[in-house]
Amino acid sequence: MADEVLYERRGVVAVVTMNRPRYRNAQNSAMTYALDLAFTRAVDDRAVRVIVLAGAGEHFSAGHDIGTPERDADTSFPRRAALWWDHTDRSGADRRYAREIEVYLGMCRRWREIPKPMIAMVQGACIAGGLMLAWVCDLIVASDDAFFADPVLRMGIPGVEYFAHPWALGPRFAREILFTGDRFSARRAYEIGMVHRVVPRDDLDAAAMTLAGRVAEMPPFGLALAKRALNQCEDLMGMRAGMDAVFGLHHVAHAHNAEVTGDPLAGLDPKAMKE
Structure with missing residues (x-):
């Protein structure tokens, strides 16, 4: 795995941590493929019952990397989530479509199908591509200062690639979030059923691990079947x-x-999006 992702096993729980805190854990391709390796490691480890996804530093994830010095959108990686051609030597829409069907839609669908329960542990910003990572998890525990948004309509784009909005938010609230680009709080996310626990930031790790421990008590194959049934x-x-x-x-x-x-x-670059 690259330095962009950390892996730790705490008993029966694997903690996978996005590790670009300087850039609010913006997801470059190195991080995406490192996440895939980390999740694979957790799936292959028979001792792991539950996977927790976290973000280092003040924020869970500010979304896709659209402007840091380590942005690597045109770098080829060997692992594939979809049998589509490599994007790096293509041009125009051909390159964009090939890349995004691989690293965005393809990877998220691959992770949604992981046969072990996944818990997102969210603090601070969970924006656009950060929402995608939270949504592929089965449960979400958030700190009371967490906030969520998908502001890509400001670019004229109708939502992020893993378009789970109507199912994660409900169609009516999804309209408001997309049409305004506004943030919504952890408390609001809890009210609509997107988030399962809201706790003070100092209690976030303990709350996520407590929930993971409770889930881990269930039969592993039964959990895998229940997850598959719901999907x-x-x-x-x-x-x-x-x-x-x-x-x-x-x-x-x-x-x-x-x-x-x-x-x-x-x-629109990160500065313009923030403004």
Whole structure:
């Protein structure tokens, strides 16, 4: 694994930690593939019953890396989540589509299918791509200062690639979050059922580990089957097909931006997005 991700086993719990606190754990490709290796390690370790996903420092994750010095969007990596061609020697929409079906939609779907329960331990910012990582987890424990948002509509893009919004937020609240780009608090996330526990930041680690320990008491194969059953029901309610449809719209937006502004992100960098 790269230095971008830390791995620790605490008894029957594997703690996987995003480790770019200087950049609020913005997800470059090195981090994405290191996460995949860490999750694989946890799945293959028979002693691990539950996986906890965390972020080092003040924030869980500020989303996809769109502007740090270590951004590596055009670097090829050997592991594949989808059997699609390498993106690095392509151009235009071909490159964007190939890359995002691999590192964004493909990886998130791969992690959603992990047969062990996953708990997201969220503090501070959980923005855009950070939401995607929280949403692939089965349970979310948040500190009372955590906040969530998907502001990519400011780029003219209709939500992040792993479009779980109608299922994670409900269709009505999803409209508000997308149409305004506004943040919502951990307490609000709890009220709509997206977050399972809200605790003071100092208690976050203990609360997540307590929940992980409670889940770990259940039979492992039963947990795997229950998780698969719930995922299948979500998909029968249209989640997978809906994501496929929205992924196409997402790339129409990228292509439109590139044609009109010369930039698939419509010229918005991290500073502009923050402002």
